[in-house]
Amino acid sequence: MTPLFFALAAQAADPEVIDRIPSGFSPFVLPFTIGVAFMFSWIGVGLIRLLAAIPKSDRIKFAKSLFIPKTALKNLKDLFCDCLFHTKIWQRKPLLGYMHSAIAFGWFMIIILGHIEVALFVPARLNVTRGGLFYPIFYRYFVWMNPGHTTLRGSFFFFLMDFFLLYILSGIALAIFKRFRSIVLGMRHTTKPSFADRVALYSLWLIFPLRLLAESFTADLSGGSFLTVPVNHFWHLIFGDKLWFMPTWWAYSICLGLFFAAMPFSRYMHILTEVLWILLRNAGVKPNHPRKGVAEAEIYACSSCGLCLDACPMNVQKKNLKFSSVYFIRFLRRHNEKKINDIAEKCLMCDKCHALCPVGVDAPSLRRAQRATVNNALPYDYSYLSTASGSTLAGETHATLGTVRGGTGASLCEASGGAERSEAVARPRVLPEATNKVLYFAGCMTHLTPRIIKSVEKVFNAAGVDYAFADRDGGICCGRPLMLAGKTEAAAAVIEANKKMIEKSGCDTLVLSCPICYKIFKEEYGLEGIKVVHYTQFINELIAAGKLNVQNKGERLVYHDPCELGRGCGVYFEPRAALGKVGNLVKASKEYDESICCGGSLGSLTLDTKDRSKISEASLDSLLANDPQTIVTACPLCLKTFSEAVAKTKKGDLNVSVKDFAEVLCP
Amino acid sequence: MVDFGFGLVPSSRINLDLFDKEKYDELLSIEPDARICMACGSCTAVCTAGKFVHTSLREAMEDIFNAKPDKALETLRACQLCGKCSMVCPRGINTRHLIMSITKVYSKK
Numbered sequence: 001m002t003p004l005f006f007a008l009a010a011q012a013a014d015p016e017v018i019d020r021i022p023s024g025f026s027p028f029v030l031p032f033t034i035g036v037a038f039m040f041s042w043i044g045v046g047l048i049r050l051l052a053a054i055p056k057s058d059r060i061k062f063a064k065s066l067f068i069p070k071t072a073l074k075n076l077k078d079l080f081c082d083c084l085f086h087t088k089i090w091q092r093k094p095l096l097g098y099m100h101s102a103i104a105f106g107w108f109m110i111i112i113l114g115h116i117e118v119a120l121f122v123p124a125r126l127n128v129t130r131g132g133l134f135y136p137i138f139y140r141y142f143v144w145m146n147p148g149h150t151t152l153r154g155s156f157f158f159f160l161m162d163f164f165l166l167y168i169l170s171g172i173a174l175a176i177f178k179r180f181r182s183i184v185l186g187m188r189h190t191t192k193p194s195f196a197d198r199v200a201l202y203s204l205w206l207i208f209p210l211r212l213l214a215e216s217f218t219a220d221l222s223g224g225s226f227l228t229v230p231v232n233h234f235w236h237l238i239f240g241d242k243l244w245f246m247p248t249w250w251a252y253s254i255c256l257g258l259f260f261a262a263m264p265f266s267r268y269m270h271i272l273t274e275v276l277w278i279l280l281r282n283a284g285v286k287p288n289h290p291r292k293g294v295a296e297a298e299i300y301a302c303s304s305c306g307l308c309l310d311a312c313p314m315n316v317q318k319k320n321l322k323f324s325s326v327y328f329i330r331f332l333r334r335h336n337e338k339k340i341n342d343i344a345e346k347c348l349m350c351d352k353c354h355a356l357c358p359v360g361v362d363a364p365s366l367r368r369a370q371r372a373t374v375n376n377a378l379p380y381d382y383s384y385l386s387t388a389s390g391s392t393l394a395g396e397t398h399a400t401l402g403t404v405r406g407g408t409g410a411s412l413c414e415a416s417g418g419a420e421r422s423e424a425v426a427r428p429r430v431l432p433e434a435t436n437k438v439l440y441f442a443g444c445m446t447h448l449t450p451r452i453i454k455s456v457e458k459v460f461n462a463a464g465v466d467y468a469f470a471d472r473d474g475g476i477c478c479g480r481p482l483m484l485a486g487k488t489e490a491a492a493a494v495i496e497a498n499k500k501m502i503e504k505s506g507c508d509t510l511v512l513s514c515p516i517c518y519k520i521f522k523e524e525y526g527l528e529g530i531k532v533v534h535y536t537q538f539i540n541e542l543i544a545a546g547k548l549n550v551q552n553k554g555e556r557l558v559y560h561d562p563c564e565l566g567r568g569c570g571v572y573f574e575p576r577a578a579l580g581k582v583g584n585l586v587k588a589s590k591e592y593d594e595s596i597c598c599g600g601s602l603g604s605l606t607l608d609t610k611d612r613s614k615i616s617e618a619s620l621d622s623l624l625a626n627d628p629q630t631i632v633t634a635c636p637l638c639l640k641t642f643s644e645a646v647a648k649t650k651k652g653d654l655n656v657s658v659k660d661f662a663e664v665l666c667p
Numbered sequence: 668m669v670d671f672g673f674g675l676v677p678s679s680r681i682n683l684d685l686f687d688k689e690k691y692d693e694l695l696s697i698e699p700d701a702r703i704c705m706a707c708g709s710c711t712a713v714c715t716a717g718k719f720v721h722t723s724l725r726e727a728m729e730d731i732f733n734a735k736p737d738k739a740l741e742t743l744r745a746c747q748l749c750g751k752c753s754m755v756c757p758r759g760i761n762t763r764h765l766i767m768s769i770t771k772v773y774s775k776k
């Protein structure tokens with residue numbers, strides 16, 4: 001008698017958790033299971049299609065990258081930071097970051113912890129054939145706590161589950177709040193959801209409150225912690241002993257099912273696609289079509305978070321909101337050709353949306369690819385370049401390079417003493433031999449702003465730089481404007497011609513005074529053995545090496561980061577370092593990678609003068625935030641745009657001058 | 668025969684009956700500013716491509732008005748879309764887009 005009793009007691013006492021339903025199944029799990037199965041098969045097919053669409057070399061590159069330790073480590077880091085913690089959003093908008101990470105990380109943890117619990121307490125149920133797909137999700141429904149046998153370990157999991165549920169719920173509360181009052185989370189504009197977005201959105205809002213309801217209804221049987229247990233007591237207080245928990249579990253499962261079924265058609269697809277996009281991105285695989293192959297992963301990785309709405313300089317006017325990257329990507333997904341093209345052509349290609357995008361979606365590149373599908377085939381003829389530039393241009397440069405020597409040396413800068421005397425620019429005189437071969441390429445835009453050429457030459461002469469002027473009498477375009485217009489093949493022809501000229505010149509350093517030129521020379525030309533520098537970098541080096549003497553006059557300067565130089569090439573430090581030596585740098589309200597395009601960008605094909613001047617005003621406002629005396633920029637286009645914008649402003653008391661970087665350094 | 672440097676000039680007759688209103692309207696619909704060009708020639712003065720081969724937006728605009736779209740296309744073929752002309756145009760025309768639109772509309776046969 002006694003042994004039997006003990007045996008029974010021991011058996012009953014041993015398991016902490018009792019598997020309540022022997023079959024491990026209840027019909028309410030069906031909506032969820034169907035939804036999730038549908039989503040996974042959809043994604044599986046999509047993944048195979050996508051991998052089939054990218055070129056074989058890219059596929060191999062991608063597969064290899066997964067096994068390179070450095071890339072793998074970066075993948076891991078990016079997956080955690082971008083997908084779960086959303087660190088990029090935290091950095092800019094902490095509250096918004098909290099919201100995103102609460103939902104993403106909290107949900108991730110609940111899924112993981114659910115599986116751990118099952119693995120610890122009812123390991124057999126992890127098997128797919130025994131309910132592994134849904135059991136860990138509805139764990140609390142299927143089990144009973146063995147009263148009086150809860151261990152610390154069990155309570156620990158109860159606590160964690162409740163903790164993360166609360167964490168998610170706080171995120172959801174913020175999300176609901178944001179829908180109605182987006183400005184509180186630091187967003188002026190928020191995206192308009194589509195139909196599938198709405199289905200997914202509302203079910204997402206409901207999922208976790210329903211989970212709380214369902215779990216709290218069963219908390220006295222299946223256990224709970226600081227959140228579910230008190231709520232359970234509360235229900236008992238209201239409804240007495242009869243709690244109808246079945247409907248709440250059904251509702252919870254239906255919401256989950258709806259969410260997963262709507263997911264492939266909604267913006268929430270990004271939760272999974274983002275993973276693939278990060279892997280592809282880190283593998284260095286680049287899209288070559290705006291929609292197919294890699295681009296597909298990229299456009300579906302966009303979460304429609306809408307951060308690019310506020311980022312975009314075009315959106316100083318509300319009517320231009322529709323040209324933002326988020327809508328561009330939405331229309332790419334929907335194959336709406338007319339709208340895609342309109343949006344693709346409008347953009348300034350300032351790259352700000354790319355820099356600020358939490359998922360790193362490079363919408364400007366996709367736009368360029370889109371433009372190429374339309375414009376690449378337009379009939380133009382560049383055959384003249386091979387003869388014109390290959391022989392005459394390069395020939396001239398070759399003859400002059402190495403035989404031209406700067407003028408009067410370092411004293412020139414002080415000699416001119418800030419007075420506007422053009423004769424202070426000494427004409428380069430001819431010297432027989434030169435060792436340091438510097439080639440200066442001004443580019444089309446700089447030729448329209450001769451004051452930049454004048455000052456650059458003044459700096460070169462003051463610092464005693466040996467240089468040759470590649471396009472003193474005019475050259476050809478660098479090719480970037482063609483590239484931005486989507487005429488990739490034409491750009492290649494221009495690049496080829498310029499490259500020939502430069503290589504023939506025998507220079508070892510190429511100095512550019514236009515950021516547009518700088519970007520393409522650096523990225524596309526592949527000039528081997530030639531150092532390509534922007535003049536801000538070059539002049540900063542001259543100062544550091546003591547070749548150029550500068551004096552700090554204490555003038556209040558504000559520096560404008562040109563798009564192509566800052567975001568485009570990551571040059572933020574050098575211009576500021578040099579300017580800090582001649583004046584007192586003050587801050588703009590938006591600077592570094594948040595700097596606002598001046599509005600003059602060649603990137604936009606269709607933006608008209610009126611819209612552009614609105615952008616210039618906004619950019620100017622940001623620069624004037626701290627009351628500078630001089631606006632300094634390092635791009636001929638910015639210089640021209642700002643000069644005109646300042647001249648045009650109605651504010652009569654606006655007492656600010658616009659100067660080029662070289663002008664400020666060597667007045 | 669002694670060549671005195673005189674010769675017959677090719678016909679420069681303008682036949683406005685050939686003016687293709689439909690195409691012109693299409694051009695205006697994608698670049699309305701086509702109508703505000705005042706033929707000042709600033710664009711041509713600064714033209715990058717014009718240094719090498721005959722390129723002129725001013726002339727192209729006139730060719731279009733004079734019902735010679737093929738000649739217009741010819742004078743724009745070498746354009747590098749560098750954007751210098753848009754920076755100097757006193758009418759604030761988005762010349763790059765104008766050039767691309769002309770090519771787009773008139774190269775369709």
Ligand code: SF4
Nearest residue numbers: 302303305306308357
């Ligand atoms: S492109 Fe980037 S910033 Fe814009 S909505 Fe998509 S994820 Fe957000």
Ligand code: SF4
Nearest residue numbers: 312347348350351353
């Ligand atoms: S590149 Fe600049 S102008 Fe274009 S959509 Fe992005 S932020 Fe806007």
Ligand code: SF4
Nearest residue numbers: 714746747749750752
């Ligand atoms: S965009 Fe074309 S027409 Fe205009 S200046 Fe440049 S090359 Fe000449």
Ligand code: SF4
Nearest residue numbers: 704705707708710756
């Ligand atoms: S600069 Fe402008 S207005 Fe003058 S001819 Fe050229 S397009 Fe016409």
